[in-house]
Amino acid sequence: MGEDTPANRMTYGNYLQLDSLLGLQDGPADGSALPCNDELHFIITHQAFELWFKQVNRELEEALNLMNLENVDEVSIPKIVHHLERCTEIFRLLAQQWKVMETLAPQDFLGFRDRLGTSSGFESWQMRTLEMLLGLRPEDRIGGMDPIAHNRKLHSEGKLSDEVMAELERMSSFPSLREVLTDWLARTPVHGISGNTDIMTEFVQSHIKTMSEHGESVIAHMIKIGHGDEETIRPRIEAGVESARDFLLPEGKVNQARAGLLFIESYRELPLLAWPRRLIDTIVELEESMLLFRSHHVRMVERMIGRRMGSGGSSGVDYLEMTLKYRIFTDLWAVRTLLVKRDILPDVENVEFYGFAVEN
Ligand code: HEM
Numbered sequence: 455m456g457e458d459t460p461a462n463r464m465t466y467g468n469y470l471q472l473d474s475l476l477g478l479q480d481g482p483a484d485g486s487a488l489p490c491n492d493e494l495h496f497i498i499t500h501q502a503f504e505l506w507f508k509q510v511n512r513e514l515e516e517a518l519n520l521m522n523l524e525n526v527d528e529v530s531i532p533k534i535v536h537h538l539e540r541c542t543e544i545f546r547l548l549a550q551q552w553k554v555m556e557t558l559a560p561q562d563f564l565g566f567r568d569r570l571g572t573s574s575g576f577e578s579w580q581m582r583t584l585e586m587l588l589g590l591r592p593e594d595r596i597g598g599m600d601p602i603a604h605n606r607k608l609h610s611e612g613k614l615s616d617e618v619m620a621e622l623e624r625m626s627s628f629p630s631l632r633e634v635l636t637d638w639l640a641r642t643p644v645h646g647i648s649g650n651t652d653i654m655t656e657f658v659q660s661h662i663k664t665m666s667e668h669g670e671s672v673i674a675h676m677i678k679i680g681h682g683d684e685e686t687i688r689p690r691i692e693a694g695v696e697s698a699r700d701f702l703l704p705e706g707k708v709n710q711a712r713a714g715l716l717f718i719e720s721y722r723e724l725p726l727l728a729w730p731r732r733l734i735d736t737i738v739e740l741e742e743s744m745l746l747f748r749s750h751h752v753r754m755v756e757r758m759i760g761r762r763m764g765s766g767g768s769s770g771v772d773y774l775e776m777t778l779k780y781r782i783f784t785d786l787w788a789v790r791t792l793l794v795k796r797d798i799l800p801d802v803e804n805v806e807f808y809g810f811a812v813e814n
Contacts, residue, residue, distance in 0.1 A: 550750075573765060642713075644713060719789055724802065
């Protein structure tokens with residue numbers, strides 16, 4: 455920093471590099487005509503999204519740095535939650551931002567749509583980066599699309615700068631939030647002890663037994679109140695218990711991350727589990743906000759272009775509707791189906807480990 459003089463005074467424009475920022479809305483740098491008002495609005499809306507994507511990527515990178523450790527420091531959890539909560543709020547804001555896009559009349563969009571050529575949000579590498587950082591894998595995507603391979607191709611064709619490609623490669627070398635979360639959940643102390651397969655197996659088996667017993671009482675109750683017959687109700691209840699078994703004990707062996715997750719969700723009141731539980735809630739909320747963001751985009755697109763093909767060459771709305779099925783944190787959603795009310799769960803052993811005083 456230089457000397458404090460009026461000439462050196464930091465201004466709003468300097469600090470934000472406003473001249474550069476506001477000089478970037480003239481459309482493609484190929485000498486074509488300046489954008490009309492509607493097209494300016496289209497460009498600014500896209501740029502605003504991309505700025506927010508940049509921030510989301512930074513938040514995720516910070517969260518991953520804190521979480522990608524053998525031992526995640528307890529004081530890091532509130533920090534991770536803070537980073538992820540900001541991402542959620544950004545996605546909530548962006549889900550509303552499609553409304554601004556919708557002030558563009560479909561026919562006015564057609565007035566300049568040809569100028570986009572084959573460009574499309576599909577090529578938003580920042581969006582792909584954030585999906586990767588969260589843990590969306592090529593095999594989870596429609597057509598098994600691999601964003602890194604896709605962007606390497608664009609790069610080799612001179613359509614993506616070296617800097618962007620290097621940044622993408624750097625980000626893709628990180629483990630995803632889904633992966634680090636799974637490792638962290640697998641270390642959850644169950645009944646006060648971490649990493650003990652026998653204790654975890656016993657815990658999940660006892661949970662399945664509780665589910666099954668509770669299922670029997672539900673069947674009896676439903677029949678008693680005339681809400682169906684046993685032949686219809688029993689298979690549904692039993693299928694629920696069976697799928698719980700498959701989830702917790704795939705191929706007969708306990709899945710430690712799922713056992714940890716179930717423990718945290720079942721014994722939410724334990725003081726030591728308060729932040730882990732909050733982290734899980736935050737991640738579910740983040741994924742929910744992304745799903746809503748995607749779904750509002752599709753409806754806006756349908757309103758704008760109907761069922762025609764996308765500028766990126768996809769089937770358009772049909773393609774986008776399929777992306778609404780994307781789920782990254784599948785276990786976090788799935789565990790909800792398995793929960794049972796607290797008062798029929800067995801008590802936690804070694805409860806003092808979780809910060810509860812034991813009365814003598
Ligand atoms: C008039 C406005 C818009 C229309 C008609 C539109 C249409 C589409 C269509 C049809 C696709 C599917 C891919 C394709 O074939 O092109 C798509 C994908 C996408 N769009 Fe838009 N879009 C609009 C605005 C935006 C804005 C403002 C953003 C913000 C960055 C955006 C971000 C995306 C993203 C990230 C994808 C990829 C989705 C995925 O593959 O998961 N779109 N868009």
